[in-house]
Amino acid sequence: MTFNKATFNTATFDTAGLNTAHFSTATDDPDEGILDALTIGKRIRQLRRDRAMTLDDLGVAIGRAASQVSVMENGKREPRLSDLQAVARALGVPLDQLLSTEAPSRRAALEIALERAQGGPLFTSLGLPALPVRKGLSDQAIETILGLHAELERLHRERAATPEEARRANTRLRQQMRRQNNYFPELEEQARKLLAAVGHTGGPLSQRVASDLAAYLGYSLHYVNDLPGSTRSISDLANKRIYLPVSHQGSDPRGSLLRALAGHVLGATEPTGYGEFLLQRVETNYLAAALLVPEADAVRFLGEARAKRELSVEDLRDNFAVTYETAAHRFTNLATEHLGIPVHFIKAHSSGAISKAYENDDAKFPEDVLGAVEGQVVCRQWSARQVFDIADRFSPYHQYTDKPNGTYWCTSSIQSTGQGEFSVSVGTPFAHVKWFRGRDTANRRASTCPELGCCRQPPAGLSERWADQSFPSPRLESSLLAAMPAGTFTGIDSTEVYEFLESHAPVE
Numbered sequence: 001m002t003f004n005k006a007t008f009n010t011a012t013f014d015t016a017g018l019n020t021a022h023f024s025t026a027t028d029d030p031d032e033g034i035l036d037a038l039t040i041g042k043r044i045r046q047l048r049r050d051r052a053m054t055l056d057d058l059g060v061a062i063g064r065a066a067s068q069v070s071v072m073e074n075g076k077r078e079p080r081l082s083d084l085q086a087v088a089r090a091l092g093v094p095l096d097q098l099l100s101t102e103a104p105s106r107r108a109a110l111e112i113a114l115e116r117a118q119g120g121p122l123f124t125s126l127g128l129p130a131l132p133v134r135k136g137l138s139d140q141a142i143e144t145i146l147g148l149h150a151e152l153e154r155l156h157r158e159r160a161a162t163p164e165e166a167r168r169a170n171t172r173l174r175q176q177m178r179r180q181n182n183y184f185p186e187l188e189e190q191a192r193k194l195l196a197a198v199g200h201t202g203g204p205l206s207q208r209v210a211s212d213l214a215a216y217l218g219y220s221l222h223y224v225n226d227l228p229g230s231t232r233s234i235s236d237l238a239n240k241r242i243y244l245p246v247s248h249q250g251s252d253p254r255g256s257l258l259r260a261l262a263g264h265v266l267g268a269t270e271p272t273g274y275g276e277f278l279l280q281r282v283e284t285n286y287l288a289a290a291l292l293v294p295e296a297d298a299v300r301f302l303g304e305a306r307a308k309r310e311l312s313v314e315d316l317r318d319n320f321a322v323t324y325e326t327a328a329h330r331f332t333n334l335a336t337e338h339l340g341i342p343v344h345f346i347k348a349h350s351s352g353a354i355s356k357a358y359e360n361d362d363a364k365f366p367e368d369v370l371g372a373v374e375g376q377v378v379c380r381q382w383s384a385r386q387v388f389d390i391a392d393r394f395s396p397y398h399q400y401t402d403k404p405n406g407t408y409w410c411t412s413s414i415q416s417t418g419q420g421e422f423s424v425s426v427g428t429p430f431a432h433v434k435w436f437r438g439r440d441t442a443n444r445r446a447s448t449c450p451e452l453g454c455c456r457q458p459p460a461g462l463s464e465r466w467a468d469q470s471f472p473s474p475r476l477e478s479s480l481l482a483a484m485p486a487g488t489f490t491g492i493d494s495t496e497v498y499e500f501l502e503s504h505a506p507v508e
């Protein structure tokens, strides 16, 4: 039975308890065979040298060529039992001693570990030439290489484990948001009290009112040019200062300030897990949005629009001078609670990958095996994808989509960010579209996802022509969660932050 390297490595990952007896040569099995053959070979070499025998001497004694003895000592081939018995006799040791799984010396243990590492899938994937294990290679060099290899393995494991934990936490959080219709009454109450404290009575929240809020909470604002790249703002709790960037291209300067203030109001501490980190992020964003688009004001505005059958996310955006995403997010907070309208929300990258999603209207989002939506690809027929094909980027795009569980109406808009273009979509089941402006659109699509034939399989004609005649080179998937740095939840560089605070702190 022969396997080429690539096939074999895949097989070892997928098949637990693979029967090693099937593999005739030691190099086929990076885990079991090599260890035994290597250990036995090392022991034979050690015993032979102890007895001042050459390869030739041992070869003659067991009726084999010197080269065959060398192959045996290098552990390149699983030795036959008859050969081992002959070797044991020639070296004057019991067979058990040759077969012991313990390495004969510390040096031998190091060499075995190095050869195992170099024969393993991780080292192989690096495409580096293998380091020959020679006498001249110091123990220290081997230890260093093994240390690096072990760390690389640890990082791979961590990276593989982290997104799963994050995805599970995100799924739990999305289910919680669904249960409460994405409405957090205690945060609405906090926003109302804060705005009342600074005398904000309605309308868009100006930069000045935002500053008043900071002062009310005891913070002074400092706009700087050198805010560390991993942060949106930094708070100096000792000196009650909030550092903000002088200008942040394309983003709302009030957003960073309000999120920083929201963090203080909510008493956010360093998160201890993904679940806590994600909940903090949701609550912080919620409170900041509730300050920008106050509940009472917004509900009055939306109620009037519904009475005229003119509900529109753009109008909410324009009335409160916020981004489309904030308006869409805020709409989902209030639509079910106050207007009785179930909704869904999707933020999707131009590649189709979902970065944020919420629904309480049974819109069936694509899910992975853990129930996670983030990072999954939206159906090509949905408004969240179709909007990218529309030349007019300024007018809102509306579309009816016939889905397996009913017809939905959606409105989508594209926003450009440093990470690329994203569509932000808000949708509702057909029964509720009568309240929305844009319900008269002629755009209509049918989606049968997750059925493969919907949009995940290329048309038969194209497949026939190109399936065997193409070889696209993939760009590494960079979904939001997969890109989260390992080690810290927030991706914040603490050294940078502390150095920044040190250099900006007031002199006593």
Ligand SMILES: [Zn+2]
Pocket: 378, 379, 380, 381, 447, 448, 449, 454, 455, 456
């Ligand atoms: Zn589809």
